[in-house]
Amino acid sequence: MDNPDFSAQALRQAQVQMPEHGGRLRRAVAEYGIPLERWVDLSTGINPCGWTIPLIDNQTFMRLPENDDELEAAAAEYYGSSDLVPVAGSQEAIRELPRIRQQLFGESRVGVIAPGYEEHRYHWQLNGHQVERLAAEQIETELHRFDCLVLINPCNPSAVRFDQATLARWHQQLAARGGWLVIDEAFLDTEPQQSMIQPQMPSGLIVLRSLGKFFGLAGLRVGFLFADAEIRQMLSRAIGHWSIATPSRWLATRALWDTSWQQEARTWLESSRQRLVRLLEEALEDLPGSLQGRGLASTGLFVTVQIDDAAELAHRLAQQGILVRYFEPYSSLRFGLPGNEHEWRHLARSLTEATAAESQIQV
Amino acid sequence: MTALLLWVGVLIDLWLGEPRRWHPLVGFGRCADWLEQRLNKGSDFRRRISGLLALLLLVAPPVLICAWLMQWPLLQWLLSPLVLWFTLGFKSLGDHIEPIRRALEQGDEPEARRRTAMICSRDEATLEIERTAVESVLENGNDAVFGALFWFCIFGAPGALAFRLINTLDASWGYRSERFLYFGWAAARLDDLAGFLPARLTALSYALCGQTRRALRCWRLQAPQHDSPNGGPVMAAGAGALGLKLGGPTRYRGTLVKKPILGEGRAAACEDLDRSLKLLRYSVLLWLVVISLIQFVWILAAGVF
Ligand SMILES: Cc1ncc(COP(=O)(O)O)c(C=O)c1O
Numbered sequence: 258m259d260n261p262d263f264s265a266q267a268l269r270q271a272q273v274q275m276p277e278h279g280g281r282l283r284r285a286v287a288e289y290g291i292p293l294e295r296w297v298d299l300s301t302g303i304n305p306c307g308w309t310i311p312l313i314d315n316q317t318f319m320r321l322p323e324n325d326d327e328l329e330a331a332a333a334e335y336y337g338s339s340d341l342v343p344v345a346g347s348q349e350a351i352r353e354l355p356r357i358r359q360q361l362f363g364e365s366r367v368g369v370i371a372p373g374y375e376e377h378r379y380h381w382q383l384n385g386h387q388v389e390r391l392a393a394e395q396i397e398t399e400l401h402r403f404d405c406l407v408l409i410n411p412c413n414p415s416a417v418r419f420d421q422a423t424l425a426r427w428h429q430q431l432a433a434r435g436g437w438l439v440i441d442e443a444f445l446d447t448e449p450q451q452s453m454i455q456p457q458m459p460s461g462l463i464v465l466r467s468l469g470k471f472f473g474l475a476g477l478r479v480g481f482l483f484a485d486a487e488i489r490q491m492l493s494r495a496i497g498h499w500s501i502a503t504p505s506r507w508l509a510t511r512a513l514w515d516t517s518w519q520q521e522a523r524t525w526l527e528s529s530r531q532r533l534v535r536l537l538e539e540a541l542e543d544l545p546g547s548l549q550g551r552g553l554a555s556t557g558l559f560v561t562v563q564i565d566d567a568a569e570l571a572h573r574l575a576q577q578g579i580l581v582r583y584f585e586p587y588s589s590l591r592f593g594l595p596g597n598e599h600e601w602r603h604l605a606r607s608l609t610e611a612t613a614a615e616s617q618i619q620v
Numbered sequence: 621m622t623a624l625l626l627w628v629g630v631l632i633d634l635w636l637g638e639p640r641r642w643h644p645l646v647g648f649g650r651c652a653d654w655l656e657q658r659l660n661k662g663s664d665f666r667r668r669i670s671g672l673l674a675l676l677l678l679v680a681p682p683v684l685i686c687a688w689l690m691q692w693p694l695l696q697w698l699l700s701p702l703v704l705w706f707t708l709g710f711k712s713l714g715d716h717i718e719p720i721r722r723a724l725e726q727g728d729e730p731e732a733r734r735r736t737a738m739i740c741s742r743d744e745a746t747l748e749i750e751r752t753a754v755e756s757v758l759e760n761g762n763d764a765v766f767g768a769l770f771w772f773c774i775f776g777a778p779g780a781l782a783f784r785l786i787n788t789l790d791a792s793w794g795y796r797s798e799r800f801l802y803f804g805w806a807a808a809r810l811d812d813l814a815g816f817l818p819a820r821l822t823a824l825s826y827a828l829c830g831q832t833r834r835a836l837r838c839w840r841l842q843a844p845q846h847d848s849p850n851g852g853p854v855m856a857a858g859a860g861a862l863g864l865k866l867g868g869p870t871r872y873r874g875t876l877v878k879k880p881i882l883g884e885g886r887a888a889a890c891e892d893l894d895r896s897l898k899l900l901r902y903s904v905l906l907w908l909v910v911i912s913l914i915q916f917v918w919i920l921a922a923g924v925f
Contacts, residue, residue, distance in 0.1 A: 294746075294869075294876070306865060309884035311841050517834075518884070521863065525886045597887035599748045602729055 273382040276375035282580055291578045297600045298593075300582040302413060302444060302559035304526065305596025307473015308512045313504050322503045331513040332481055336466060337449075340458040342489050343509075345500040347443060347467040347480035350492065351376050354439060354463065354482075355384035357491045358405065362435065365404035368396065372415050372587045374441065377407045393417045400430060409441040410451070414584055414591045416554035416561050424453055432461030439463045443480075446471030447523050447557025460485040470558055471522065472512050478502075479509040526557050529594045532601075533560050537592065540608035552589075563589040570611060577607035622773055623915040625697075627908060629704030629772070636705070638712035645706075645788055652678055652792055660803040667802035671793065675806050679785045687778040700777035707772075707784035709764030710904065713757060717893050720753050724890045743871040750888040755866055757896040758858035759851060761903065762815065762822045763787050769907055770818035783818075786810050812849055819850035822903070823857035829902040830861025838883050845880035859883020862895055 281300055286293050333339035344350045358365055364385055369378045371390035381388045391399060393412070400406065406427060411418045419440075428438040440453050442464055454464050464483040469475035479501055482492060501509075512518075534555055541553075541562060552563040564570065567590050571583040582591040595601045655677065659670040686703060690696045716739050723732035729749075737744035739756050767787060771779035790811035793804035823843075827835035838860030839853050846852030859866040859882040867882035 306886045309865060309881060311837075312845075521885060597748060598724075598750045598889055 273379060276379050281582075285575055285580050289575050289578075296578050296580055297595065297603050298580045299595065299600075299604070300580045300591075300593065301475075302470060302556070302591065302593050303475055304471055304473035304522065304558060305594055305600075306522070306525065308515065308518055308522075310508060311511065313507065317504050317507050320503050322499050322501055322506055324498060326506055326510070328501075328506045328510045328513075331510045335513040335519075336452070336454050336481065336483070338454045338456050338458065338483055340456075340483055340485070340489065342482045342484075342492050342496075343501055343506070344480050344482055344492070344496065345505075346469060346475075346478040347441065347465040347482070348376065348478075349496060349500060350465050350480065350482040351441070352380050353492055353495050354488075355381045355386060357488060357495065358386070358437065359384050360491070361487075362404070365436075366402060367405040367407060368399065368403040369407045370396075370409055370412055370417075372412070372584060372589075373409045374413050374443075377409075377439075377441065381405075381407065393419075396427070400427060403436065404431070404434070405437040405439065406431060407439045407441070409443070410453075411444050411556040413444055413556070414559070414561050414582065414589065415587070416556050416559070418451075421451065421453065428453075428459070428462050432459065435461070437461050437463055439465070441465045443467040443470050444556045444558055446519075447526050454483050458483050458485050460487070463488060468509055468512060471526075474508070474512060477505045477508060479505050523557075526594065530555055530557055530560070533592060533594055536601075536605060536608070537562055540605075540612055559591050559593050561589050561591045563587065573611035574607055577603075577610055579604055579607045621915070622776070623908075623912040625700050626704065626769065626772060626911060628701040629708065630710065630769075630904065630908065632701055632705040633708040633710050636711075637715055638709065645784075648678070648785065648788060649792060652789060656793065656803065660799070664802045668805050671803040672806035674803075675786070675789055675810065678789065679782060682785065683778050683782045686781050690776060690778065696776075700772075703777035704768065704772055704780055707768040707780045709760065710900075713760050713764060713900070714897050717753055717757060717897060720749065721890060721893045724749065724893075741872055743874065746871045748888075750890060750892060751866055751868075753893050754859075754862070754864065754888045754896045755855065757893070757900055758826070758855055761826075761858070761900045762819050762850065762854045763791075765900070765904060766822040766825070766907065767815055767818040769904075769911075770821065771814070773911060783814050786814055815850040819854050821907075823853040825903040825906050826854070826858045826861045826899060829906060830858075830899050831863050832861070834863060834884065835860035842880060842882055846882070855882045858896070858899065861899060862892060864888050864892060 282293070282296060282298050285291075285296065328343055329339070329341065332341055332343065342350075355367075364387065367381045367386045367388045368391040369381060369388055371378075371392060378388055378390065386405075389403075391406075393415075396406065408419060408424075410424070424438070424440065430436075431438050438461060440463070442452055442454075443466065445452055445466070452464070453462065454466075455462075458464075462484070465480060466483070467480040468477055469480070482489070484492075534553065537553060537560055541564065554561055565588065567583055567588045568585070571581055571590055574581055581593075583589075584591065595604055652674070655674045659674050660667055661670075686699075689699055716735075720732050720735045723729075723735060732749050733744055733747065736747060736749045736752050740747070740752055742752060764784075767783050768780040771783040775782075786807065789807040790804075793800050794808035794811060795801075795804055823835075823839055827839065835857040839857040842856040843852035846855065855866065862883065863885040864883050865881060865885055865887055867879045870877050870879050
């Protein structure tokens with residue numbers, strides 16, 4: 258066997274807990290004995306009616322990716338800034354940023370929004386920074402202790418939002434001492450006017466975007482980082498030439514060009530969001546005991562409810578073939594949008610069943 | 621003249637709908653079943669020939685009688701709109717969709733599901749109601765409306781009749797199952813042939829009466845992935861014209877069939893049942909107007925020369 262590896266890197270990796278994702282549907286199939294095609298999977302916040310993939314020319318697969326294709330121009334047009342680097346999913350930027358920070362400034366004190374997408378916390382820790390989880394309410398008073406602040410806006414899974422004036426103020430404070438404000442805008446495409454992307458990205462402000470959520474193209478692995486020239490250059494060097502596959506670049510370009518689809522999708526998603534909020538409010542409204550509805554918040558792509566006995570409700574919904582995402586530490590459930598009327602009816606029926614069963618139980 | 625008879629036939633269909641008491645196609649279907657049970661036997665080759673023979677036996681007599689009757693102008697005037705009415709399922713399509721829509725609006729899913737299962741061969745328990753209903757309108761628009769109108773314009777009443785009978789035989793025999801692969805071959809191929817031009821004109825008129833560019837793009841990109849040469853353009857253009865994403869895996873008699881995605885946009889909802897019927901109505905109107913114009917120009921030209 259190999260000698261044990263005592264490098265600092267290896268020790269850190271052993272301590273830092275890796276976030277868990279995906280594969281839940283298949284696990285649920287086994288656990289609840291319901292065949293795959295009968296499930297309604299609401300466990301992700303991905304647009305269920307994503308952009309439709311056209312036929313791809315065979316040639317596209319035979320060529321290496323070219324960085325001077327039309328992707329960057331299409332993205333600059335869509336996002337309103339050309340201070341960008343295309344990345345293989347925003348995940349790639351999430352992974353590289355802490356390393357770039359380490360190279361430029363060494364170990365930093367980093368506040369990461371919690372509850373929030375855990376990959377941020379994981380990669381900042383992995384690269385040897387001092388990471389603290391921060392609740393949204395703590396940021397204002399605690400910000401002075403940090404070099405970097407990592408936010409998700411609107412936040413996944415809590416759906417907490419930060420307004421532009423506050424974000425601008427925090428950016429000022431951090432930038433004044435060489436700090437960074439990192440904003441992950443993966444769920445912002447339904448309300449682009451809230452974006453912090455600027456035509457000229459100022460130093461210390463970094464914004465991440467993804468084609469995985471609004472466009473429904475999570476498997477394409479395309480995202481963008483917006484930042485000043487120095488960070489863009491370091492990131493480009495770190496990821497090299499060919500990190501996004503040629504077909505992905507080609508499809509992403511077409512999706513970004515398709516403004517009529519985008520407009521239609523915004524309208525459609527907004528009406529779906531309102532419908533899901535209404536449905537959940539009605540279902541969870543007057544429940545006795547442990548399902549007493551507490552909080553309900555939404556982004557354009559999911560609704561999160563915080564309730565006392567979230568685990569039990571998740572379990573009951575799963576018994577009906579509805580998969581939602583349960584966040585244990587925050588006792589909340591995240592519901593993605595149903596994709597068709599069939600799924601809407603299934604959800605409505607299952608909510609009725611799950612909550613009716615609850616009222617018969619003595620709590 | 622043709623245009624006038626066409627208008628009359630369509631108006632009779634809108635006025636009377638499907639014959640309620642006795643429908644000649646039901647009798648025709650019985651004859652077809654009877655023949656199939658007797659002839660669909662033996663080697664693959666024999667089944668194929670028997671299928672062709674059965675088709676000729678069933679289609680030729682009514683069509684020849686119809687053609688023979690057409691030699692008297694008065695009979696032609698009186699009969700051909702009636703034959704057209706018989707071959708059209710325009711009003712009846714709406715009559716089948718309406719109860720589904722009503723059941724959906726009343727939140728009566730089992731009833732909507734039952735009604736939807738009646739107009740298709742999909743599994744009742746798993747079918748997606750709205751998607752199936754819209755797909756059925758688009759597809760039947762071609763089979764039960766435009767195909768008949770097209771062949772009526774080319775060969776008059778016998779043409780429309782022949783198309784409808786072949787289409788009916790394709791619907792009962794044109795399957796890829798073990799039982800029908802050879803026996804249904806002739807009906808399926810002849811139906812593909814008879815439907816080739818009308819299907820493309822149907823697709824074009826869906827495109828013109830809906831979101832045109834999107835419909836044409838879907839037709840170009842998605843129709844080739846469909847395994848039916850006529851259903852592909854019709855469904856892709858229709859779905860694109862409505863801005864809906866249709867198609868996808870579908871369960872027929874217990875087996876899951878992979879079908880390509882057709883169209884783009886959101887999934888079908890209750891209001892799309894009416895939208896698809898409206899698309900069909902506008903397309904029929906477009907056909908009637910265009911055919912009348914062509915005929916008008918024709919008559920003018922004949923008068924001048
Ligand atoms: C907040 C947030 N950011 C980023 C990502 C990753 O997105 P991408 O597919 O672009 O790597 C996710 C995916 O779940 C997410 O929830």
